[in-house]
Amino acid sequence: MDKTQVIYSVFGMVMLLSLIIDLGFFSQKNHVVSLRSAALQTVFWVSIAMGFLVFIGIEEGGQTAIEFFSAYLMEWSLSIDNIFVFIIIFSAFKVKEIHYGRVLLIGILMAIVLRIVFITIGVSLVNEFQWVLYFFGTFLVYTAYKMYTATEDEEFKPEESKFYKLLKKYLPLTHHDGGGKFIIKENGKPVYTTLFIVVVLLGAIDVLFAIDSLPAVIGISRNSIVVYSSNIFAVLGLRSLFFLLRTAISQFDYLQQGISFVLFFIGFKMIAEHWINQIISKNNQVLISLTVIVTCIGGSIWYSIYHKKKGTPEDII
Numbered sequence: 001m002d003k004t005q006v007i008y009s010v011f012g013m014v015m016l017l018s019l020i021i022d023l024g025f026f027s028q029k030n031h032v033v034s035l036r037s038a039a040l041q042t043v044f045w046v047s048i049a050m051g052f053l054v055f056i057g058i059e060e061g062g063q064t065a066i067e068f069f070s071a072y073l074m075e076w077s078l079s080i081d082n083i084f085v086f087i088i089i090f091s092a093f094k095v096k097e098i099h100y101g102r103v104l105l106i107g108i109l110m111a112i113v114l115r116i117v118f119i120t121i122g123v124s125l126v127n128e129f130q131w132v133l134y135f136f137g138t139f140l141v142y143t144a145y146k147m148y149t150a151t152e153d154e155e156f157k158p159e160e161s162k163f164y165k166l167l168k169k170y171l172p173l174t175h176h177d178g179g180g181k182f183i184i185k186e187n188g189k190p191v192y193t194t195l196f197i198v199v200v201l202l203g204a205i206d207v208l209f210a211i212d213s214l215p216a217v218i219g220i221s222r223n224s225i226v227v228y229s230s231n232i233f234a235v236l237g238l239r240s241l242f243f244l245l246r247t248a249i250s251q252f253d254y255l256q257q258g259i260s261f262v263l264f265f266i267g268f269k270m271i272a273e274h275w276i277n278q279i280i281s282k283n284n285q286v287l288i289s290l291t292v293i294v295t296c297i298g299g300s301i302w303y304s305i306y307h308k309k310k311g312t313p314e315d316i317i
Helices: 003-026 037-062 062-092 097-128 132-149 163-170 194-220 223-237 240-244 256-270 273-278 283-306
Strands: 181-186 189-192
Touching: 003 037, 003 223, 037 062, 037 240, 062 097, 062 194, 062 223, 062 256, 062 283, 097 132, 097 194, 097 223, 097 240, 132 194, 132 240, 132 256, 132 283, 194 223, 194 256, 223 240, 240 273, 256 273, 256 283, 273 283
Parallel strands: none
Antiparallel strands: 181 189
């Protein structure tokens, strides 16, 4: 077994063991996740990711470890952005708090499968066709512009989305949660509850976010294990991050702008890669990318907390 196979085997075992622990200990049906529990779970998921960072650094070297850390931070910041949309979806369909954990778990398991498919296709395209990098770079620059200029009037409304309307057109839906079930019977016929709708919407939304995050991570590293592992570890920790940040996330008014700067930087780097490689070494590029990500994401969160764009009351801060 060569080094690459060892790394993939360890990654697979860590991911499987983590899911078993999650399903066995963290995922209790009809249970409200406390802030303390969310914090402990978040520490657990970050510790797993950092442990893998150390392992990949030993096996592949410091540069690959920094690439993994940069990609993981990028995915984490985009995951925080996901939480905004998750909150809107839960609110729109009036999901009870006791169902949050189970709905998120199923949605995240769907997201993992879809991410693996997306990553496999994306990495294969980049390896086969070099021009795909320019397409990804241009797409990221455009996404950064749209994200930076987005206004509150453009807020996502799940009940008005094309995907929800498609579900409504072809599936018999009911307007309640069915007591925590996904499918119930009404008048002798099976109908799909709001919890089913929310799970499907969470999976569909993650696909849309993956369209942004995959090019961003490929812009940081071409190493397939870095792309896979940073994505999956970030998604695995998304549920605990949701419970940890859902009450405080309204304070991150400028996070979207911080993420847009990072996406623009990575997109520009992908477009100009040929010329950048002639001026800056690969090691220095990785360090510069990490610095930009930490500065933009950390700076936007700090600025959001200390400059209340929406006039948040003092007692909430």
